[in-house]
Every structure is written in structure tokens, then in C-alpha cells.
Amino acid sequence: MVQISHLKKSFLNPADNQRITILDIPEFKLESGQHLGLRGTSGSGKTTLLHTIAGMVKPDSGSVTILNQDITKLGESQRDRFRANHIGYIFQSFNLLEGFTALENVMLGMIFADKGARKEYASELLDKTGLGDRLHYKPAQLSVGQQQRVCVARAIANNPELILADEPTGSLDAKTSSEILDLIFSVAEGRSLLLVSHEPEVLATFSTTMDLREINKAIAS
């Protein structure tokens, strides 16, 4: 599903005008349908890695191949389109649009993909995530757990083959975390899932885990 080869990404440090290497990953693979928990502490480059896999950040070098497509070879708009159609993203802080209802936030996840917005399907997804009675609630009217449910529903709105989750339970209490993890595993069935977290409880729910330091030479050095 995902194959990373010789991936390097650095950023310019404005303090000393020196480039800091964030990612240096010689090799990484995520099989089709595999659920992988990736352990990463704060500043380990886990968000940058997910952004790079999602095509939101272009690496300095190396390749990121998803569904046999090296997305580093694609132009920005092609990467956007690829992301809309094949990748679902779950954020720690949900990243819902404030002025939009739960239903509209899910539909917003559809509008930029090829299939376009489908209201009934969006309602169905929210129903599946337990928010069937909160379709027209705005984020501010929902609890954090409910907001994350909207985020999960939005992530699978375009039926993506790959789900990327960045600390999805980082803002939730233990009980809600457990519920959200159950939901994520439920919707990720039959899809590839790459979840990064620093929480052992979360990683413990995965049959396969990996430490980011094992693959990211930038941290190891």
C-alpha cells in the first residue's frame, strides 16, 4: 500500500538559518489492509511523516509510493486529487470547520473528490459513527468525542484505501479514547491504517507496532 524509499525532508531553522533534517527514512512499508501503530514522541517527525505520505508536504528527496503511484512525482494539484480520492486523515485536534454542521463537515470531505458530495451517504456515515441525531450540530455544539467521530466519518467519506491518524486520541479522555479507537478500527476494516501516537495504551491495541526511531535515521543520529 505504502512504500517509502530514501525519504528525506528538512526545514530551514530561521534562528540560525541552518537546515534541520526531520525525516531520513531509508525504507518503510505498510502492506495493503495492514493496521500499524507507530510510536513517536513529540518532535520525532511523526506529523511530518504523515503529511508527506498524504502529499501535503513534498520531500527533499526519495519516493513515497501509494497504490503503485509515486506521489512525489506528481504535481501539487495531482497530489491534492490523489489525497482526496485515496487517503483519509484523522487529526488530533479534529480540524473541523466551525461554521459548518457535522453533516456539512463530512460532505466537505467529499466535495473535492471525484465522486462529489453525497448527502445521504454522509448522513449514513455519521449514523454509523453514532451521530445520527447530531447531523445538524455545529462543532461547538458537540463534545470533543463527538467532534472526533465527525472527523473519523469525514476521513472515510471518500472510501479511501489508506487512513492516516495523527494522535487521534490525544485530546480525549480514556473512556472516549477507547470508544474512538474502536470506531477507527471498525471503519478501517479492509483498509490500511497508519496511526501515530505516543500513548502506550493506544499502541497496545495494535497487533503490529513500530517505533519511529527505528525507521527515521534523523532521530537516531
Add this chain to the structure above:
Amino acid sequence: MTPFTIVRKNLAKRALSTLLTIISVTLGVALVIAVQVAEKETERSFNQTSVGFDLILAAPGSRMQATLNTIYHLETSTGIIPAGVYQALLNDPRVERVFPFYVGDSYRGFRVVGTSAAFLKEAEPRAGSPFVLREGRIFEDAFEVVVGSETAERLGLRIGDQVVFTHGVAELAPGAEAHVHDDAPSTVVGILERTNTANDRVLFTSIFTTHAMHHHLHDHDDHKDDHNHHHDHQHGNDTHSHGHSHNHSHNHSHGHNHDHSHDDHKHDGHSHDAHDHDHHPQKRTLAELEATVTELDAVLVKFTNQALAISVAGLLNFPTPENPLLLRNLQRDPLFPFKDDLMGVIPAVQIKELMSIVGNAEQVIGAIALLVFITALLGILASLYNTMDGRRRDIAIMRSLGARKSSIFLLITLEAAVITIIGCVIGLFAGHTIVHFASPIIAETAGIIVRAFIFESAQFYTLLLFILGGIIAGIIPAFKAYNTDVASNLAP
């Protein structure tokens, strides 16, 4: 969900800012549209390529005043001329058409123009377009009135209505009372189709009718104050006073000597007691009655050859030559006896001059409108640009969901377009509403009937220009949005 839903949500999220920007655009559009409508109507009122005659013969004075009075039904007459001028030209072989012109009364603010029935049959208020009756007929008798389209619409006049004229066409002096000819009602017999000229806002009647009113007044005053009254005639910027004797070589039916100054038709407060004159003589034909008219404001002449207008104007306007041969030639002209009573005004020359004045005013107004337009567009730019910093996160979220840079660019541009379109639609109606409410004031002060809620293509081109400008104003903030970095603006 469509891109419009996103735009609507984004605008609603910043409701106050959106509202203020829309108001700014609305005001800009309203002002530009109001100016445009007023400008168009002014041009329509004044810019006549043809007025159906080549020469105005009026009492010496301001040529522009004579033109405004006879063609645009504004201003007052330059004075009274003997009706013999009209009679002399009736059988002049050089003349194709000749029309008398006599004003002095009004009806509810609209002028009553005394002329001949031939004017309504033969004159062409617009080149190649004679008057057309919408209904009824042209006046055939005294105290019959044919009403211009605007007058009929504004006053709700219909065939058969009785109208009672008020003496004078200018404003009354403070404390003065209007003299109403309530003993001499006239009947509406015809209503004209719109000509889009000043003729639309007058009432036409026979010169006999208007003359009878005055004649009657003079007779009446004769009894009252030994006919030694004064008419204060204001000539706008061209105020002049000339002792005007009505003791001309032709026959005066009323046979008395008026010794009054004709500076204006502003009759300040005559007191007229009830009287029992017969205003409806039935025994004589209208032509016979019109032949008794002794004085006119002007005579309008269409020559068989336009060049004749220049030569006749020259005869009247230049000093009498001393060369006996030349003098003898000029003395053969039937107008020569009236040389001291007349000036010749070529309307085409005056209209050109008038249009250059109107054109200058249009340029100034146009420049103001352009500034308003630019200000409104800068308002859109500032409004959207200022929100961009606060919207980076939203833009980054949409980008993370797969929105392309171009989609974000289009969404922001669409926001500018929607704000502009809403402002344009409200502004269009607001502009016309301004014109609607300003119309009576413009009519009163400038004598121009400005019609609101007539939507012409030029206004839509203005709106298109505004919308295009709005979209262009949205491009700068759209570029800012376009370049929003996803990763750095996205909360983890």
C-alpha cells in the same frame, strides 16, 4: 453541497464584515446607477438632433433662454413679440412650416403651451418622428388640450378631463397667490405618445386659449388698476428688463396700450375678482379666433432650405446696413418691419452649446462615479484581505481534504463575486429608488423629468463592470489564500 454553500458559510461566518462590504458596494452601485439614470434622462431631454424647425424668432434677449423656453420648456420667455410675425410668415414662400408659441399658464406644475394644431401634426420633436396621438384627437377648438405623455401619466389625465390653468409658469413670489383660471376650464381631447423630449411634460392648446387667459387678465386689470400693472419677468442669469409696448402696427383685439416690463412671467399676486367673461366663444372657427391673437412668445420656423434660417437670423441680429442698396433689399423681407422686436436663434447651434455644457457636467459626474466605483472595489479587497490571516486554518483544512490551490483561489474569488453581485442587485434597485424620490425635486428645480425603474442595457453593463471589478478585487486575497501553506497552518 456546492462551492456556493462553502462561500455562503464563509460569508455568514463573518456576517458583520460581509454586511458592511455589501453595504459599501450597494452604496457605490446605487450612486453610480442613480447618476447614470439621471445622466441618461438629461441627455435624452436635451440632446435632440432635430427639433423640427430651423429658426426661433423671439424677443431680443438671451438666445439660450429662448432655446430653453421653446424647445425644452424651461426658463421664461425673452419677452413678447407681435403675432404679426407669425401672420407674415404664414404665406412666405421661403417657409415650409411655421408655428406660433405662447406660454404663460401651467397646470399643476406642467406648462401649458399655446401653439397651432399644425405643430402637433407637422412638427417633428425627433428627426423623422412626428407627434403621435396615443388616444383622442388634436385640439380643434378653443379650450381644448392635448396632453404630453409624461404629463398625462404623472397627473393621471384622461380624455374628457377638465383642467383649470394657473397663471404663470415660474415660482410665485413669497406671499403671492396663484391666479387660477377657475372660470375657464379646458377639456383634455388628446394624449400624445412619448417622444422622449421635453414635449412629453407639457399640455398643448391653441394660442387662442392661452392668449384668452392673458387677454382676459389684462382686461380685468384694466378695470381694476387702470391697466398700469407690472409683470416681473426674471430671465435667470440673463435678467433684463425692457419696457414692452404692445402698441404694434398690427391690430390688437383688445386695443389698449400695455405699459409693463416683461422680465418674467412671474405674476406676483394679482388680485382677480370673480368675473363673467365668456371663455367659450362658439361662433367663430379656431382659425378665426387664433387670428385675433396679438402677441406671442416666439415663432418657430422651418424653411424650405436650412440656409435661409441663417440669412433670416442675420437680417434680424445684425445692425441695419447703411448701404442704401443693401437696405432696399432687406426692406423687401416681410420680417424687416419686425427687426427691432425680434432676434433669430438657430436652435441647432444652441443645442450644440448646451450639450457641451451638459457634457462637461457629465465628465465631472462620471469622474466622481469612477471614484465611488474604485472605493467600493477597494472595500471588497480590504474586507477579504483582512480576513485571510484568520482563515488560514480553514483553508489548510480544505487543502488537507483534497482541495486544490485553484479551488481555494476560485472560492475566494467567488466570495468577492457574490458580495459584488448582492451589492449590485440591491444597489440597482436602491439607485432607482434614489432617482424615484429625487425625481420630483429634479423636475421642480431643473425641469427635467427623470424616470426611475427603467432598466436599460447601459445599467447592466455598469453592473457587469462592477462584478468584473469585484472579481478582480478578490484576486489579491485569493492569491494570498492560494499560497497558504497547508502543513504549517494545520493544527496537528
